[in-house]
Amino acid sequence: MPQHTPEISETGQCTECNGADSLLATLVASGVEVCFANPGTSEMHFVSALDRIPGMRGVLCLFEGVATGAADGYARMTGKPACTLLHLGPGFANGMANLHNARKGQSPVVNVVGDHATYHVRYDAPLTSNVEGFAEAISHWVRRPRSPRTVALDAAEAVRAARVAPGQVATLILPADTAWLPAERPAPALEAPKPAPVFPDAIDAAAKALTNGKKTAILMRGSVLYGEGLNAAGCVAAKTGATLFCDTFTPRMRSGAGTPVVERLPYRGKDVLARLDEFEQLLLVGAEPPVSFFAYPGQESWLTPPHCAILTLAHPSEDGNAALIDLASSVDASPDCAMYPLDPPSLPGDGPLTAEAALRIVAALLPENAIVTDEGITSTLPYANLLATAAPHDYLALTGGAIGGILPLSTGAAVAAPDRKVVCLEGDGSAMYTVQALWTQARENLDVVTVLYANRSYAVLNQELKMVRAAAGGDKAVSLLDLHDPSLDWVRIAEGMGVEAVSVDTTQDFAEALRAALSAKGPRLIEAVI
Amino acid sequence: MPQHTPEISETGQCTECNGADSLLATLVASGVEVCFANPGTSEMHFVSALDRIPGMRGVLCLFEGVATGAADGYARMTGKPACTLLHLGPGFANGMANLHNARKGQSPVVNVVGDHATYHVRYDAPLTSNVEGFAEAISHWVRRPRSPRTVALDAAEAVRAARVAPGQVATLILPADTAWLPAERPAPALEAPKPAPVFPDAIDAAAKALTNGKKTAILMRGSVLYGEGLNAAGCVAAKTGATLFCDTFTPRMRSGAGTPVVERLPYRGKDVLARLDEFEQLLLVGAEPPVSFFAYPGQESWLTPPHCAILTLAHPSEDGNAALIDLASSVDASPDCAMYPLDPPSLPGDGPLTAEAALRIVAALLPENAIVTDEGITSTLPYANLLATAAPHDYLALTGGAIGGILPLSTGAAVAAPDRKVVCLEGDGSAMYTVQALWTQARENLDVVTVLYANRSYAVLNQELKMVRAAAGGDKAVSLLDLHDPSLDWVRIAEGMGVEAVSVDTTQDFAEALRAALSAKGPRLIEAVI
Known part of the structure; x- marks a missing residue:
């Protein structure tokens, strides 16, 4: 192979570009700056191009689910896509669970999946698989260039597709020969459709509903939970008496002092129904009507009470922030209304560590402008209100229910926001799915403090098992939900991947460990034995 | 929920069975005895049924790729399917890479994937995904019962589908309500089609070819590499002067003393072409004609030389073992021909450990009737001949190229063959994909010795990068293939998951550590720093 020395002029003319060069230069031109990569042979030309085309940071991940989850976290904090680099069908498959989370979180992601050369697929070599089938099953947009001549435009369109509001998963399957053959010049960025403005009629209708004397819940999702519409929503609520809600699991929300009271819907469907029972109107802003996370015998899936009318202010693809600002002005809301004060919980007295005490300490010590990522489930959901003051x-939750999302998400969030501390609330069961993320945190010296709740079980499933059976579970069922025997030693696991770690089981030790971790720079893990 | 107390009479009548009971009892009746499980809420009725229906061993895996890879290993050693228990689309997705390996290894596997209740899917809850799309992209057979009335028959058909020769991936998507609603009695086992007998004409044609004076290569795959046909093949070769080959990566083969000389095809396509150049005829027994693992610019994908005629003795779905025995008799081969003697390599002198020295020591100390599993790639492939005497x-290779197959495969093989020592040859890069397998080995006290080659890199990719570029790689490309900074500490990682471990870097220490591990019972990991 000749050494390629591509040159790209200011007008985008490319000399000696191969498809990989052209693809990479196009991604960079389209604003993609980070590539979370787990490459293989079929991606080697792309890897090689990283040294020729400036502007792309490669972040190595030792499992593909780390790469896709990191891209999700990066997108949530920047609003723009990173790309992943994945190795054929099986590599893509390993990334699918966190692409599911990204999809449910409406995160823009561009996947570059290397595949066999176009002419090689028919030989059914060992790594041949139905890549398109895999990709189509999870992506909003899929393309497989058949020639290096189209790679640049295809890449520009992939980025545009990912950026369609509120965010999409776009997958570009790159046959190896389209990467190594001579290619056209890189393509310029394509403009992505912006969120559509909300019809004035919808704002009028919402304003009328909020002033008709009926009890109203406002359910919000997406950028309105951290954008300029959030304060407006708080002031609308203050003016009209409406109650603000968000989903149990929300991609990103601004939380803590200075934010309005936004109540999180409970996890259990029956609790949602009970909570919403008092409302006569449900106003949706970027959200869908609430549904049960799982179905249970004899319980409702649809959680809007029958007596509650549903009205939409903004669909997820519309500009909910602008709509909320207009709505605030329509109902004459004051622009300056009461928000949560800065009033962190006090530290608990010394004693055995509990999940509640741990989150209380996190809330007490949380530094200004941290990013809190949460997959603690039974260890955090019941106490989440501790973070309100x-x-x-910013608070990022597991959006799609595919556990194993948060260690990678935290990794990507830390890459996106290097000046902010990431505090990751994680359970031991969940952490095992994508534990490889710790290594990338160490390699990149990312500023992530992981609080690892060690309850030694799939605790939420023990609750579920009890719901299934009147009597106590038998040995075989219980053992399938239990993580004792052997207990995972998180200090060794983390240290084995290069992350400093400590294990604590009292409130005082946890507070000390957290203080130390927060004051240091770089990844730390605290095993919180509860 | 009422407590179900199903009773199953000898005639298969079921009283108080729900769908999960009926499914489980049917699987047991169909000969499925082990369930590699990573369950969630939607599988809770299946989990609960494990305590009511006898005959199924549940093995907890902390990542779905461990479950599917273990089912592959179990199938390779028993010839029959285990089932996996996976949680909705994302759980299935996490298992897909090792299902790809199972598929390429022709292993029978039955996946049970819990999904939302039939009526709940339309609400698009967070965990809703295109499960059928995922399953169809990788499985030979997919079914989604719409009613608990059909669950039993569907389960029996899933097992039959998995057992279709030479082995298939069958996926049963089980909506939660079909698990919890009252169901029909369990179904009896359905007979699976046996491997079809080879037409006598094909045996005659092969016999004629082998005696026509032309130089012949015999390429074998599947059960002929460990069944009763293997010795016959050796004696056919001895009689006719043919050369026996197997693929570079083969699902299972009998190896070592007492087996005939079966030469493994090289990994690189050009080496395969060079090796086969002398042959005029290629006789296939359960194998496909060789193709290149990857495509490279200007190199052939199709690796049978143009002057070499291809003849098929047995297709993969046919009874190659019987055909080889008949063939031996057709060519008047002696039933007693020379096989490899028991002549293990001598131990190397003390010195720094190398990949070759490590495999030499493994071969020297290997106990009788061990199971050797191999994903060592650059650390083992060049020296594999050391195992011949x-x-x-039994020797099991990574079949589909999806790395991260072997720790799980070893786990399943150990479950299948509790009286045999499993020696797992693994690279550090590959091990990280499914490192959670170590925990299951500890939990089940499985007799697996993992030799972890720590070369701190994706070594095979460094070779590939060199092929792509004339000059030395730049910093960014090289760093994406490098596993230093930080180095993985495999002793801590293994110990963190409950597996005893030691790190060595000299031949003497490695030999000592291996001796100790082989003489103990239960999982051990040796980090071989090379």
Whole structure:
């Protein structure tokens, strides 16, 4: 193979570009700056191009689910896509669970999946698989260039597709020969459709509903939970008496001091129905009507009470932030209304560590403008309110229910926001799915403090098992939900991947460990034995 | 929920069975005895049924790729399917890479994937995904019962589908309500089609070819590499002067003392072409004609030389073992011909450990009838011949190229063959994909010795990068293939999951550590720093 030395002029003319060069230069031109990569042989030309085309940071991940989850976290904090680099069908498959989370979180992601050369697929070599079938099953947009001549435009369109509001998963399957053959010049960025403005009629209708004397819940999702519409929503609520809600699991929300009271819907469907029972109207802003996370015998899936009318202010693809600002002005809301004060919980007295005490300590010590990522489930959901009056922060939840999302998400969020501390609330069961993320945190010296709740079980499933059976579970069922025997030693696991770690089981030790971790720079893990 | 107390009479009548009971009882009746499980809420009725229906061993895996890879290993050693228990689309997705390996290894596997209740899917809850799309992209057979009335028959058909020769991936998507609603009695086992007998004409044609004076290569795959046809093949070769070959990566083969000389095809396509150049005829027994693992610019994908005629003795779905025995008799081969003697390599002198020295020591110390599993790639492939005169053993390779197959495969093989020592040859890069397998080995006290080659890189990719570029790689490309900074500490990682481990870097220490591990019972990991 000749050494390619591509040159790209200011007008985008490319000399000696191969498809990989052209693809990479196009991604960079389209604003993609980070590639979370787990490459293989079929991606080697792309890897090689990283040294020739400036502007792309490669972040190595030792499992593909780390790469896709990191891209999700990066997108949530920047609003723009990173790309992943994945190795054929099986590599893509390993990334699918976190692409599911990204999809449910409406995160823009561009996957570049290397595949066999176009002419090689028919030989059914060992790594041949139905890549398109895999990709189509999870992506909003899929393309497989058949020639290096189209790679640049295909890449520009992939980025545009990912950026369609509120965010999409776009997958470009790159046959190896389209990467190594001579290619056209890189393509310029394509403009992505912006969120559509909300019809004035919808704002009028919402304003009328909010002033008709009926009890109203406002359910919000997407950028309105951290954008300029959030304060407006708080002031609309203050003016009209409406109650603000968000989903149990929300991609990103601004939380803590200075934010309005936004109540999280409970996890259990029957609790949602009970909570919403008092409302006569449900106003949706970027959200869908609430549904049960799982179905249960004899319980409702649809959680809007029958007596509650549903009205939409903004669909997820519309500009909910602008709509909320207009709505605030329509109902004459004051622009300056009461928000949560800065009033972190006090530290608990010394004693055995509990999940509640741990989150109380996190809330007490949380630094200004941290990013809190949460997959603690039974260890965090019941106590999440402790964060309401903590220092202002962004809060990212597991959106698609595919556990194993948060260690990678935290990794990507830390890449996106290097000046902010990431505090990751994680359960031991969940952490095992994508534990490889710790290594990338160490390699990149990312500023992530992981609080690892060690309850030694799939705790939420023990609750579910009890719901299934009147009597106590038998040995075989219980053992399938239990993580004792052997207990995972998170200090060794983390240290084995290069992350400093400590294990604590009292409130005082946890507070000390957290203080130390927060004051240091770089990844730390605290095993919180509860 | 009422407590179900199903009773199943000898005639298969079921009283108080729900769908999960009926499914489980049917699987057991169909000969499925082990369930590699990573369950969630939607599988809770299946989990609960494990305590009511006898005959199924549940093995907890902390990542779905461990479950599917273990089912592959179990199938390779028993010839029959285990089932996996996976949680909705994302759980299935996490298992897909090792299902790809199972598919390429022709292993029978039955996946049970819990999904939302039939009526709940339309609400698009967070965990809703295109499960059928995922399943169809990788499985030979997919079914989604719409009613608990059909669950039993569907399960029996899933097992039959998995057992279709030479082995298939069958996926049963089980909506939660079909698990919890009252169901029909369990179904009896359905007979699976046996491997079809080879037409006598094909045996005659092969016999004629082998005696026509032309130089012949015999390429074998599947059960002929460990069944009763293997010795016959050796004697056919001895009689006719043909050369026996197997693929570079083969699902299972009998190897070591007492087996005939079966040469493994090289990994690189050009080496295969060069090796086969002398042959005029290629006789296939359960194998497909060789193709290049990857495509490279200007190199052939199709690796049968143009002057070499291809003849098929047995297709993969046919009874190659019987055909080889008939063939031996057709060519008047002696039933007693020379096989590899028991002549293990001598131990190397003390010195720094190398990949070759490590495999030499493994071969020297290998116990009788061990199971050797191999994903060592650059650390093992060049030296694999060292095992030829070791104690007789079974050798299992990574079949589909999806790395991260072997720790799970070893786990399943150990479950299948509790009286045999499993020696797992693994690279550090590959091990990270499914490292959670170590925990299951500890939990089940499985007799697996993992030799972890720590070369701190994706070594095979460094070779590939060199092929792509004339000059030395730049920093960014090289760093994406490098596993230093930080180095993985495999002793801590293994110990963190409950597996005893030691790190060595000299031949003497490695030999000592291996001796100790082989003489103990239960999982051990040796980090071989090379």
